[in-house]
Amino acid sequence: MGTILLFFIPLFFIPLVFSGFLEYDQDVLLSQDWTHAGRVDPSEQLELTFALKQQNLDLLGETLSRVSDPDSAQYGKHLSLQEVASLVRPSELTQKVVQRWLQTHGISNCRTVHTQDFLQCTMTAEVAEVLLPGSRFNRYIREGQSIVRSSAPYSVHDDVHQHLDFVGGLHRVPPREKYVNLKQPRSKAGVHLGVTPAILRARYNLTAADVGSAQNNSQAVAQFLEQYYHPADLAEFMDLFGRTFQHRSEVDRVVGTQGGGKAGLEASLDIEYIMSTGANISTWVFTNPGRHESQEPFLQWMVLLSNMTGLPWVHTISYGDDEDSLSAAYMMRINTEFMKAGVRGISLLFASGDSGAGCRHLGKDQNTFRPSFPASSPYVTTVGGTSFKNPFKVTYEVTDYISGGGFSNVFKMPDYQASAVKGYLNSVKVTLPPQSYFNTSGRAYPDIAALSDNYWVVSNRVPIPWVSGTSASTPVVGGMLSLINGQRLAKGLPALGFLNPRLYKLKGQGLFDVTEGCHLGCLDEQVQGKGFCAAPSWDPVTGWGTPNYPALLAALQS
Numbered sequence: 063m064g065t066i067l068l069f070f071i072p073l074f075f076i077p078l079v080f081s082g083f084l085e086y087d088q089d090v091l092l093s094q095d096w097t098h099a100g101r102v103d104p105s106e107q108l109e110l111t112f113a114l115k116q117q118n119l120d121l122l123g124e125t126l127s128r129v130s131d132p133d134s135a136q137y138g139k140h141l142s143l144q145e146v147a148s149l150v151r152p153s154e155l156t157q158k159v160v161q162r163w164l165q166t167h168g169i170s171n172c173r174t175v176h177t178q179d180f181l182q183c184t185m186t187a188e189v190a191e192v193l194l195p196g197s198r199f200n201r202y203i204r205e206g207q208s209i210v211r212s213s214a215p216y217s218v219h220d221d222v223h224q225h226l227d228f229v230g231g232l233h234r235v236p237p238r239e240k241y242v243n244l245k246q247p248r249s250k251a252g253v254h255l256g257v258t259p260a261i262l263r264a265r266y267n268l269t270a271a272d273v274g275s276a277q278n279n280s281q282a283v284a285q286f287l288e289q290y291y292h293p294a295d296l297a298e299f300m301d302l303f304g305r306t307f308q309h310r311s312e313v314d315r316v317v318g319t320q321g322g323g324k325a326g327l328e329a330s331l332d333i334e335y336i337m338s339t340g341a342n343i344s345t346w347v348f349t350n351p352g353r354h355e356s357q358e359p360f361l362q363w364m365v366l367l368s369n370m371t372g373l374p375w376v377h378t379i380s381y382g383d384d385e386d387s388l389s390a391a392y393m394m395r396i397n398t399e400f401m402k403a404g405v406r407g408i409s410l411l412f413a414s415g416d417s418g419a420g421c422r423h424l425g426k427d428q429n430t431f432r433p434s435f436p437a438s439s440p441y442v443t444t445v446g447g448t449s450f451k452n453p454f455k456v457t458y459e460v461t462d463y464i465s466g467g468g469f470s471n472v473f474k475m476p477d478y479q480a481s482a483v484k485g486y487l488n489s490v491k492v493t494l495p496p497q498s499y500f501n502t503s504g505r506a507y508p509d510i511a512a513l514s515d516n517y518w519v520v521s522n523r524v525p526i527p528w529v530s531g532t533s534a535s536t537p538v539v540g541g542m543l544s545l546i547n548g549q550r551l552a553k554g555l556p557a558l559g560f561l562n563p564r565l566y567k568l569k570g571q572g573l574f575d576v577t578e579g580c581h582l583g584c585l586d587e588q589v590q591g592k593g594f595c596a597a598p599s600w601d602p603v604t605g606w607g608t609p610n611y612p613a614l615l616a617a618l619q620s
């Protein structure tokens with residue numbers, strides 16, 4: 063032990079003399095399921111992403127508020143990517159200093175984006191370790207997937223410290239299939255109403271006429287796992303379950319690399335269901351857009367959004383990590399990227415997670431709930447999950463106990479939700495978990511919900527029942543928002559864009575309120591497995607509730 067300590071102290075502290083950490087609070091330990099496979103060869107090529115400090119972020123925030131607030135004269139006056147670039151583009155000084163720093167280390171193979179706030183550069187591991195003192199690149203393997211990551215925190219030279227938000231490609235790893243699971247029904251009878259497109263369309267009052275018809279409408283799912291949807295699964299799914307409504311059976315565009323191998327359950331689920339509620343709408347799939355194993359696929363997708371015009375209006379994403387495992391610098395910057403998408407009129411929907419309020423062990427007998435990011439970002443619409451009250455019938459919905467929800471420890475509560483959240487906290491005061499478990503000053507989520515229990519999915523040509531998770535509810539809501547966008551676009555109105563300011567002003571209009579049931583929390587004496595409970599109007603379990611499509615359309619089509 064002693065020798066190890068002596069070895070580590072100098073390693074961490076000498077670099078501080080001339081450089082600083084950008085992400086001192088980033089978790090650098092990989093989960094147990096990754097096997098360490100040794101140091102990388104010094105000549106191995108890595109690709110790192112440099113997030114350059116942007117300008118005018120206050121103005122970006124104000125613009126987003128105005129274009130998303132239905133009571134503002136600027137509502138719907140979305141910005142083009144070019145206009146976003148003029149707003150946030152890093153200063154000349156920032157660009158020069160960062161470029162010179164890279165050049166000094168012989169790094170010249172870099173690509174930028176339209177907004178010039180990201181640089182992606184290839185270099186050898188040897189150069190990367192000199193460029194970023196403290197970093198140590200190793201190879202890790204999980205189920206045949208191989209990645210290169212740093213086992214120690216990196217620092218950057220003092221001269222560039224103030225010009226960078228973070229460097230990507232060192233720490234964060236693709237999560238496992240997270241927001242989907244096979245949940246056997248609690249009833250033993252074996253007969254169970256599985257959720258299919260027809261059941262969803264019945265519950266949410268979608269008629270045969272409620273399909274897309276606007277030429278210029280589109281929607282997308284983004285996936286960052288080593289798994290793929292198979293076109294043949296989608297076609298079979300639509301054959302089996304798409305008889306009662308006009309739909310498409312093919313994806314229009316795949317951005318990124320669709321690997322071979324087996325189809326993933328989550329990948330199949332996302333695409334099959336966004337195309338069932340958002341029926342007959344052009345659909346894209348963003349899939350592992352990176353070209354290199356050293357990249358962070360989620361970051362890669364964000365970088366891509368800053369470099370593409372003509373994007374789909376609605377994106378649904380079933381991806382998340384514990385807030386406490388990520389650096390504040392990273393989350394803040396990704397949050398800014400969400401704002402950049404929002405001002406362009408793009409709606410981003412994230413699954414709220416499948417662990418209820420979550421649980422983090424702080425010490426002996428000391429626990430707290432565990433919010434997840436990006437679900438906790440104030441600039442995305444977060445989707446929770448529900449079940450049918452009676453599992454054998456299309457009835458009203460109650461909380462699905464897995465539905466992710468809670469309060470951010472990183473992002474302040476945005477104005478648009480302050481009165482809704484206050485209303486909830488006051489009305490359920492006596493039944494709330496102890497104050498030490500959550501942070502009422504933070505952004506509360508989810509915002510909305512849909513069924514997340516007992517879906518039928520076709521994966522690898524096989525229909526599979528009992529697929530559950532907020533990975534299911536998110537594309538279902540996404541598809542319905544796309545239908546509404548279609549109606550708006552056909553009338554010459556702008557797309558919905560960042561929905562939350564408008565959603566909270568509806569105060570539940572157009573939605574089925576979910577008022578029964580509690581989600582999971584810590585399994586300890588104090589809260590005994592319980593997180594928050596649903597209640598009339600907004601709650602941190604199911605948000606405002608689930609869509610009643612014709613009523614929501616009526617509320618959002620002007």
Ligand SMILES: *[C@@H]1O[C@H](CO)[C@@H](O)[C@H](O)[C@H]1NC(C)=O
Nearest residue numbers: 173174175176181182365369
């Ligand atoms: C962004 O797009 C341009 C072409 O429009 C391309 O040259 C550049 O390499 C892209 N940047 C990245 C980071 O992929």
Ligand SMILES: *[C@@H]1O[C@H](CO)[C@@H](O)[C@H](O)[C@H]1NC(C)=O
Nearest residue numbers: 264265266267610611612613
């Ligand atoms: C929608 O569905 C609900 C419950 O299934 C039903 O009560 C209502 O009448 C339906 N129609 C409209 C337009 O809301």
Ligand SMILES: *[C@@H]1O[C@H](CO)[C@@H](O)[C@H](O)[C@H]1NC(C)=O
Nearest residue numbers: 273274275276277308342344
């Ligand atoms: C399906 O969408 C296309 C445009 O993409 C449209 O021409 C067609 O009429 C739509 N079908 C229905 C039933 O609305």
Ligand SMILES: *[C@@H]1O[C@H](CO)[C@@H](O)[C@H](O)[C@H]1NC(C)=O
Nearest residue numbers: 471472473474475501503504
């Ligand atoms: C509570 O949330 C705020 C942001 O709203 C944050 O600044 C603060 O550090 C959080 N407190 C804890 C204990 O995490």
Ligand SMILES: *[C@@H]1O[C@H](CO)[C@@H](O)[C@H](O)[C@H]1NC(C)=O
Nearest residue numbers: 276277278551552553554555
């Ligand atoms: C979409 O098409 C409709 C009619 O075809 C048009 O009025 C509207 O301006 C278009 N919207 C966009 C964003 O291109």
